[in-house]
Amino acid sequence: MGKSNLELICECDNFPYYTDNRVAYTQNLQNYHEFRVNGYDAILGYILNSVVQKFPWSSEYWVVDSATKTVTLATPADATPGHRSKLVGDSILEAVKLGAFEVLKGWRNEKYPVYGPGGEFLLDMERCASPLFGIVSYGAHMTGYVDDADGLKLWVPRRAKNKQTYPSMLDNTVAGGMCTDEKPFECIVREAMEEASLPEDIVRASIVPVGCVTYSHIRDARAGGETGLSQPEVEYVYDLKLDASVIPRPGDNEVEEFKLWTVQEVKDALARGEFKPNCAVVMIDFFIRRGILTAENEPDYLDILSRLHRRLEYPTASHC
Amino acid sequence: MGKSNLELICECDNFPYYTDNRVAYTQNLQNYHEFRVNGYDAILGYILNSVVQKFPWSSEYWVVDSATKTVTLATPADATPGHRSKLVGDSILEAVKLGAFEVLKGWRNEKYPVYGPGGEFLLDMERCASPLFGIVSYGAHMTGYVDDADGLKLWVPRRAKNKQTYPSMLDNTVAGGMCTDEKPFECIVREAMEEASLPEDIVRASIVPVGCVTYSHIRDARAGGETGLSQPEVEYVYDLKLDASVIPRPGDNEVEEFKLWTVQEVKDALARGEFKPNCAVVMIDFFIRRGILTAENEPDYLDILSRLHRRLEYPTASHC
Structure with a gap:
C-alpha cells in the first residue's frame, strides 16, 4: 500500500489546526x-x-x-x-x-x-x-497536459540530482517562486520559458489560471537545512493544454528530463511518494478539478479539499 | 457600487474564524x-x-x-x-x-x-x-453552460415566488439537498432531470465533478424561520457543458424560468445580490476555476479561495 492522497497532503500541510486539535495547536505554537x-x-x-x-x-x-x-x-x-x-x-x-x-x-x-x-x-x-x-512565500505551478484520442496525459519533470532542495523528486510541469514585484501570471509565463522551453506565444494563448493551493508547512530534512521551520505557502495554479507536438525540454539546469505520463502512472508515482510534497498537492488539485478524484472514489475528498485551500493565519498578497 | 465577491462569500460563510479573530470566535460560541x-x-x-x-x-x-x-x-x-x-x-x-x-x-x-x-x-x-x-448539511450544485463561437454563457434559473426559502432569487442551474443514503453524483443526476428536465443520458455523459465548496453559515431572515441558527454546509460542485440546442426547462414547481446569461450578466446579478447566497458561492468558484476571476483582477482572490473551502469543525461524510 502506498501513500494515500490525504497522507500526501498532510506531509505538506502539517502545521496543526486549532479547530481539529486545540491542544496540539497550542503546543506547536510554543x-x-x-x-x-x-x-x-x-x-x-x-x-x-x-x-x-x-x-x-x-x-x-x-x-x-x-x-x-x-x-x-x-x-x-x-x-x-x-x-x-x-x-x-x-x-x-x-x-x-x-x-x-x-x-x-x-x-x-x-x-x-x-x-x-x-x-x-x-x-x-x-x-x-x-x-x-516563517513568512508566507508565493509561487506559481502549472500542469501541462495533452488530452487527445489517446486519453489524458501529463508532462512530469524530474528535478535535477544536484538541486539544493528535493533533488531527483518529481515536479509539476513548470513551477517557481515569486519574487518581489512579480505577479503570478507573468511569473508562470517566465518559468514556462526558462524551465520547460515552452514557446511564450503558446503559453500566453492557452494557459488558464484555475485557483491556488495554500498550506502551512513545517520543514523536514528533505527541504535541506534546519528542520521545524514554519513555511506557509501560496501556490497559484495554472493548467495548460498542449498539442501532442509541443514537447517541453529542460531549459535550465533545474530539470533532468520531462516525461509524458498517463493519469495512472502519475497516481502510482504519487503513492510511491516520488513527487516533491507541494507538487503532489497541486497534482491532487488537478485530479479533483478534472473529475478524476471524486467524492465516490476518494474517501478523504472533503478533508483534502479544505486542506488544499488552508486559510492562512497571516496577511497575504493582493496582486490587483 | 454593488457587492464585492468577498462580500458575497462572507454573507454565506459568516461563522467567525478562530485564527482571524479569537475574541469574535469565542464570543460567537457563547x-x-x-x-x-x-x-x-x-x-x-x-x-x-x-x-x-x-x-x-x-x-x-x-x-x-x-x-x-x-x-x-x-x-x-x-x-x-x-x-x-x-x-x-x-x-x-x-x-x-x-x-x-x-x-x-x-x-x-x-x-x-x-x-x-x-x-x-x-x-x-x-x-x-x-x-x-446545527448539523452539517450536504447538497450538490451544477453549473450548466454553453461555450461556443458566441462565447461562454451560463444557464441561470430564478427560484419560484412561492419557494419556502429565498423566493425569486437566482440559483445555480441545478441544485438540491442530499438525503440519507444518497451519493453526490446520483443526487445531481436526479435533480438535473427533476428540476431542469435535462435528459439523463446527456447529463451522465458530460457532467464533471469538480470539487466542493464548504462554508459555515449563520442563518438570517432570508432563509425563513429563526435567525442565528448555525448551518454548516458542504456542496458538491459539478460542471455540465451543454450544446446550445439543449434547453433546460422547469420540471417541478421550484423554478420559475431558465435564462442563458453571459458572464457579464451573471457578474452584474451577483453584484446586485440577486443570487441565493450559497449559489453565489458556487458561481464564484466556477469563475475562479475557469480563469474568469484571477489573482490579477480579483483583489480578494486568496481570501475567497480559502473561504470557498472552509475546514469544518465537525466530522463530515465519506461516500466511498
Whole structure:
C-alpha cells in the first residue's frame, strides 16, 4: 500500500489546526516566536525558538520579547519598505557571517516579499532566509497536459540530482517562486520559458489560471537545512493544454528530463511518494478539478479539499 | 457600487474564524450549545441557546448540561443509527406539536444524515429540523453552460415566488439537498432531470465533478424561520457543458424560468445580490476555476479561495 492522497497532503500541510486539535495547536505554537513589524497588528510569520536564540538581533532595531514570544522589527510606523528591507537584510548578512544557519548557505539572490494587513507591502528579504522568519512565500505551478484520442496525459519533470532542495523528486510541469514585484501570471509565463522551453506565444494563448493551493508547512530534512521551520505557502495554479507536438525540454539546469505520463502512472508515482510534497498537492488539485478524484472514489475528498485551500493565519498578497 | 465577491462569500460563510479573530470566535460560541452523541468524541453541530431553552428534551434520552453547554443524545455507545434516529425523530415531533419553532413549519419529509468521526453514519433527522441542531448539511450544485463561437454563457434559473426559502432569487442551474443514503453524483443526476428536465443520458455523459465548496453559515431572515441558527454546509460542485440546442426547462414547481446569461450578466446579478447566497458561492468558484476571476483582477482572490473551502469543525461524510 502506498501513500494515500490525504497522507500526501498532510506531509505538506502539517502545521496543526486549532479547530481539529486545540491542544496540539497550542503546543506547536510554543515552539515559535511571532514575527511582527512595529505599527502593524498582525503576525507575519512564526520564528522557531532555536532560531530566535541564535540569530544576531541588533537591539538598535529589533525587540525580542521572551514573555510575549515576539520578535518585532522596531522601525517607525511610517518607515518605508526600503528602510525595513535594508535593516532586515543587514541582519540576515550578519547571520550569514556567523555561519549559524544551514538554510542561509543556499543563497539565491532573489527577494521574497512580506505583506501586512490589507495586502500592504512591508518589506522583502533574501529568499533563503524566508523560512527562518516563517513568512508566507508565493509561487506559481502549472500542469501541462495533452488530452487527445489517446486519453489524458501529463508532462512530469524530474528535478535535477544536484538541486539544493528535493533533488531527483518529481515536479509539476513548470513551477517557481515569486519574487518581489512579480505577479503570478507573468511569473508562470517566465518559468514556462526558462524551465520547460515552452514557446511564450503558446503559453500566453492557452494557459488558464484555475485557483491556488495554500498550506502551512513545517520543514523536514528533505527541504535541506534546519528542520521545524514554519513555511506557509501560496501556490497559484495554472493548467495548460498542449498539442501532442509541443514537447517541453529542460531549459535550465533545474530539470533532468520531462516525461509524458498517463493519469495512472502519475497516481502510482504519487503513492510511491516520488513527487516533491507541494507538487503532489497541486497534482491532487488537478485530479479533483478534472473529475478524476471524486467524492465516490476518494474517501478523504472533503478533508483534502479544505486542506488544499488552508486559510492562512497571516496577511497575504493582493496582486490587483 | 454593488457587492464585492468577498462580500458575497462572507454573507454565506459568516461563522467567525478562530485564527482571524479569537475574541469574535469565542464570543460567537457563547450563543450555542454543542450537539453531541454519547460514545463519540465530536461536536456534531451547534444548537442556538434559545433553541436549547424551548426544545422539549426528554430527560429519558437527552442530557442538557448548561455548565459545559452541551446537549447529548444519551443512547448507549452501541446504539444503532435506527435507534438514535427514532429518538431524535420523536423529539422533533414533540417540538412540532409545541409549535415553538418556525423552521419546523416547513416540513420536507426528507431525511438528512449526521456523521461521526471517520464518516460513521450516526443518525438522520427531518431536513427542516437540521438547522435547529446545527448539523452539517450536504447538497450538490451544477453549473450548466454553453461555450461556443458566441462565447461562454451560463444557464441561470430564478427560484419560484412561492419557494419556502429565498423566493425569486437566482440559483445555480441545478441544485438540491442530499438525503440519507444518497451519493453526490446520483443526487445531481436526479435533480438535473427533476428540476431542469435535462435528459439523463446527456447529463451522465458530460457532467464533471469538480470539487466542493464548504462554508459555515449563520442563518438570517432570508432563509425563513429563526435567525442565528448555525448551518454548516458542504456542496458538491459539478460542471455540465451543454450544446446550445439543449434547453433546460422547469420540471417541478421550484423554478420559475431558465435564462442563458453571459458572464457579464451573471457578474452584474451577483453584484446586485440577486443570487441565493450559497449559489453565489458556487458561481464564484466556477469563475475562479475557469480563469474568469484571477489573482490579477480579483483583489480578494486568496481570501475567497480559502473561504470557498472552509475546514469544518465537525466530522463530515465519506461516500466511498
